[in-house]
Amino acid sequence: MTAYSHEKSRALFERAAKVIPCGIYGHFSPAPLIPPSDYPFYAESGAGSRFVDVDGNSFIDYMCAYGPMVLGYAHKKVDAAAAKEHKKGSCLSAPAPVMVELAEYLVDLVFGMDWAFFAKNGNDVTTYAVMVARAATGRKKVVAIKGGYHGVAPWTQGLGHHGVLEEDCGHILRIAWNDFDAFASLVEKHPGQIAAFIASPYHHPVYADNQYPAPGYWQKVQKLCNQKGIVLIVDDIRCGFRLNMAGSHVFFGFEPDLVCFCKAIANGYPISALMGKGALLTDAAKVFYTGSYWFSSAPMAAALATLAELKRINGPELMLAFGEKLCKGLAETAKSHGYDLKVSGAPSMPYLRITDDPSQMLHQKWCGLCTSMGAYFTSHHNWFVSTAHNETDLTDTLKIADRAFEMLKKEKR
Amino acid sequence: MGHDRVLASLNLFAVLQNLEELVKLDPQAAALCADWNVSMSFSVLNGPAAWIEFGNGSCTVKKGWDLKADIALKFVSCRHLNLMFESKRPPIIARGITRLPFLLSKFPQLTKRLEYYLKPDEKLLETDELFRRMNTILTLNTAAFAAVELASYDPVCQHIASAIPQGTVLLKILPDGPAVTLFIKKDGWQAQKGDIENPSAKMLLKDMDIAGAFLNQKLDIFCAIASGDVAISGTVPMLDNLGLILDRIPLYLA
Structure with a gap:
């Protein structure tokens, strides 16, 4: 060697x-x-x-493009599906039918979710999730985990990072992973002000050992969120479809309100998705959010093929x-x-x-x-x-x- | 903490400590103070204090009070001290009035020499290797000692510092130094000139030129790491966060 x-x-x-x-x-x-x-x-x-x-x-x-590659590079079925769609015209002046097919497929696949919204990157949908939560609750604050990663938008970055204002992260409250008491304290300290709790299904920071949820952690978080009208967002961008095809919340036994997917969803084709419960559909519709390439149909076809293949082979x-x-x-x-x-x-x-x-x-x-x-x-x-x-x-x-x-x-x- | 409080700490503990190195390494500065045998204190009312001692051709700068200093300079506020550093307002001479000629003519010659290196002429930086070397050494020391003060007093840096794991960070210019070490502890940070064995994290700068560019904010650090001009290893979050703190120095010491 x-x-x-x-x-x-x-x-x-x-x-x-x-x-x-x-x-x-x-x-x-x-x-x-x-x-x-x-x-x-x-x-x-x-x-x-x-x-x-x-x-x-x-x-x-062993990095798989930092997650997107899930079935293997140059996967024939996925590439063929994307190529077929691309040939028809991947970026036209109206969405392609495959967008509806993919949304329906995901709603059937992912447990507890009733709708799907498509974008390009994980950051697009974590940010959209927070906007939907704020729109739905009329509240400002978002509880997140110290060391948790939800993208690169200013709200996701810490104070002191270049280009990030104090105001950008002023309403983001960070607590330690698995510390339910800390969450409960924040809820008590800021009554009626917390719009959302966002976290990955388990804690996977960089440069540190990863941690599963403590027994009962997610269930307690979910219960408190439900009681207090806080939107529970799961950032399933890294774990999604690597733990359970129905969503990592099924793997850990709880039910979120919004779930963010990206990475493994289309085996490398650029697409992300926010999925949500029916109760949040109208609020999601009210938030204006879009992008030049978010309706490209080839990645949607790739996602359909990827998810179907992942499901077929478990x-x-x-x-x-x-x-x-x-x-x-x-x-x-x-x-x-x-x-x-x-x-x-x-x-x-x-x-x-x-x-x-x-x-x-x-x-x-x-x-x-x-x-x-x-x-x-x-x-x-x-x-x-x-x-x-x-x-x-x-x-x-x-x-x-x-x-x-x-x-x-x-x-x- | 307000801007003036942070700046006062930087002036006293990050800038002034460079006199030690200046006297050691710059022949002109060494000649100036070769026969000085005097101590001076700088103290802000309800604020930071430092003292300097010259003797046997060397200089020592320390944090805190020296009640027996030959010359005691007092400042009514941090702003007052900072204005003195800009030569815009004189100090209150609480002791050592007989040393007025020293204060008015000799000591300022030394601080001017320090300013010559720390506020460099861009052309000299480009063309004069010795000048560049001195600038780099003094800027490295300033950076390390400034990081300690910023982590303590700058609100944004306090936030960043709270996320840095405890341990030691070595910043070293290759091949043989100079180097500075930062000791990061929950109850406070310390800076020390010189190398350390087995640091928690280290950043090795390939040579004086790379170090100069890095310290003067003229280097794309990500490119430099990738190309090998800067080598990092160990507990990288310490370096990431320290970098964010160092990047805030120009907000105070432009």
Whole structure:
């Protein structure tokens, strides 16, 4: 196993740095990939569970484009459905029938939801959800979780971040995950002022162990929201269709008012959805919200094909099972070298961390080494698996991980 | 805290401490104070205080009071102190009136020298390597000590600081320094000039030029990290949040 080289990636980045802020911005920025020299910056192509970078290096992809890839890259059924729709005209002066089909399909699929609204990115629908909640309740404040991520709109970012005003986040109240008492205190402190509670189905922050809800947490949150007229929003953008086809709220046994989907909904085609209970349909209709490409029909066709295929093969179960084997195998490999690799979160999107070094430098080195030998691991973010990951991937990954631990040990000596 | 309170802390504890390094590294500054044997205190009524001691060709700057200082300068408010730093209002000389010639002519020569490096001429920054080096060293120190004050007194930075995990952060210019270390604790932050082993997070700046560009807010830090000009590792949220705090320095010390 020899380490990959990235000459073409670096040459492209040099050009990019002159004409694009950050060179590559946002969550694709190489900055948190430590060390960046171990990572590819530009991809050439993808098929199944793997992608090839511009230097011809192949990676078993455990980031899955940070979530959107769920059935495998270049999935024939999905791509064919999108291509067929695209050929008819994907961006016309009126929506295509597939928009209605997709909304009906989602309403049948996702438990407790009566309508669907489509946009492009997760941020579009989390922001819309908050607007709908405010419109429905006539209230301003929104309770969110410290370290919870709901996009990049100013209200989702913290005070002190560039371009964010104090007023932008003035009504966002952050509390610790799993702290129901903190939520109850806020409700008491701000009577009749809280419009919504928004959180992901379980807590999956970056750079920290992921946490499932404590027993009864969601049920207590739901009960209090229902009692006090607070709209319960679930940001299912990362977990959606990786835990349960009917929504992650079914996985955890509670019933929200609004659910946000994106990422896995269309296997990489750009579309997001806000779904809601019938009681909020009129309020949702009153909020004016739209975008130039939100009616593009090809991504809608891709979403229909993706969801149908995920349902047919029981995608969440497959991913959870593969993730279990992967995490178990990696933890055992770590142990055989004297390291402790802690796994948290759902196996279909696990967060892993070598606990032997609290600074995470050791973990960063290991992830970098694995990536430089072909298993694309990041150290800061939860990983994702897809239904395309298979036994060969697992065997190859464990071999790479083993070699990387060996190299870590040698370096230590 | 108001702008003047924050600025007063920055002036006393982030700017003034640079005299230590200036006297060590700048021959002209060293020559100026080679035979000084004097201590001075700066204190704001119900506000921050610092003192400086010159002796044996070196300079020490400390937080707090020195009741025995040869020269005691008092300020009725933070604004008063800040205006003195802008040479717009004199201090109240509570002790050391006999040292007036020192205060009026000698000490200002040294502070002018500090200003020469900290408020740099853009052309000199571009063309003079030694000047750039001094500017970078002093700006690095200013940044570290300013971060401590901002985390304590600037309302936005207080909010940011509340989210930073505890531990140590090393900022180092390669290959051999200089370096500064920040100790981040719940009960307060501290800055220290110099390296530390096993920090919780580190940011290594490739050379003086990259460090200068970073500290003078002229670097796309994301590009620099990706290209290897800046290397980060460890508890990255510490660096992310520290970066947000450092970015607020120009709001006060433009």
